[in-house]
Amino acid sequence: MSEAISINPIKLVAVAGGTHGNEMSGVTLVRHWLRDSTELVRETFTAVPLLANPKATEKCMRYYEKDLNRCFTMDILFSSESEDEPYEVKRAREINRVFGPRGSLNAYDLILDLHNTTCNMGVCLIISGTHKHLELHACHYIQTHLPNFNPQIYVYTEHGSELYDLPSVGKAGISFELGPQPQGVIRGDILQNMKKLVKSTLDFINQLNQAIEIPAFQVDVFQRVGHVQFPLSPDGEISAVVHPSLQDKDYSILHPGDPAFLSLDNKIIPYTGEQPIYPVFINEAAYYEKNIAFIVTKKIQVSVPPLSSTKGKSAL
Numbered sequence: 001m002s003e004a005i006s007i008n009p010i011k012l013v014a015v016a017g018g019t020h021g022n023e024m025s026g027v028t029l030v031r032h033w034l035r036d037s038t039e040l041v042r043e044t045f046t047a048v049p050l051l052a053n054p055k056a057t058e059k060c061m062r063y064y065e066k067d068l069n070r071c072f073t074m075d076i077l078f079s080s081e082s083e084d085e086p087y088e089v090k091r092a093r094e095i096n097r098v099f100g101p102r103g104s105l106n107a108y109d110l111i112l113d114l115h116n117t118t119c120n121m122g123v124c125l126i127i128s129g130t131h132k133h134l135e136l137h138a139c140h141y142i143q144t145h146l147p148n149f150n151p152q153i154y155v156y157t158e159h160g161s162e163l164y165d166l167p168s169v170g171k172a173g174i175s176f177e178l179g180p181q182p183q184g185v186i187r188g189d190i191l192q193n194m195k196k197l198v199k200s201t202l203d204f205i206n207q208l209n210q211a212i213e214i215p216a217f218q219v220d221v222f223q224r225v226g227h228v229q230f231p232l233s234p235d236g237e238i239s240a241v242v243h244p245s246l247q248d249k250d251y252s253i254l255h256p257g258d259p260a261f262l263s264l265d266n267k268i269i270p271y272t273g274e275q276p277i278y279p280v281f282i283n284e285a286a287y288y289e290k291n292i293a294f295i296v297t298k299k300i301q302v303s304v305p306p307l308s309s310t311k312g313k314s315a316l
């Protein structure tokens, strides 16, 4: 049996939406909570809504000048301001000042960030590492309490790579990635599911704050290991589409030799990696600007130790 991890009560919680301005579940819910935050109140804390990228949200665009969710690197957050830098770089520093600073004792305890994907990923819970025990416990609580959602856990960082997303400003962070939903569209079913995810996470934190020890468990996660680009013609245009047999098969195993793409003259282009993989973000609209066809993950099992809150006692 591994020893329980003991953490201080979680008091500072933010729920962000509109980090990408055309992902409408988060935009719509956060706008609602900015008018009426009753749903974010718990006995032990009250979460704060954050409309992360107001300029992009106003225009219903993913970003205004630069992808905000790639701007939370240490380099950007702690560099000095200059006149001609993109809006999102300035906005990332502002968010870091209020909800961070990243890596400091003053940083928010937990930041949730609400996203939509055009992929058939259902309910995807995104964390930054397999060592993030609080996040894994929250994800496990969601999996247990919302089994109909069949939530999957995706670890977005490759080993040793730098954090760059909005939740990394907090001491802990989870992004909810729900789909499929077209950009700029509000689907009622997905909006309701997003709301239930936030509710469930806040309920979990509230329980944890009451010093309830939560037992150990094992869980499967999808760990990012790379990505695959679309085949390109010599002039840089996409020359093959995601193969119909791969479309919508996020989290399903893809073996070397299985069809990955279909060229415009109907030739099957197989997956050429050496190992079987689990693709996610298959045919994501927002990744076309980088010619990314899908993200490559491996499925691993993680052992998570028990967790409890010190509730006023000193944390380990």
Ligand SMILES: [Zn+2]
Residues within 6 Å of the ligand: 019, 020, 023, 115, 116
């Ligand atoms: Zn997004």
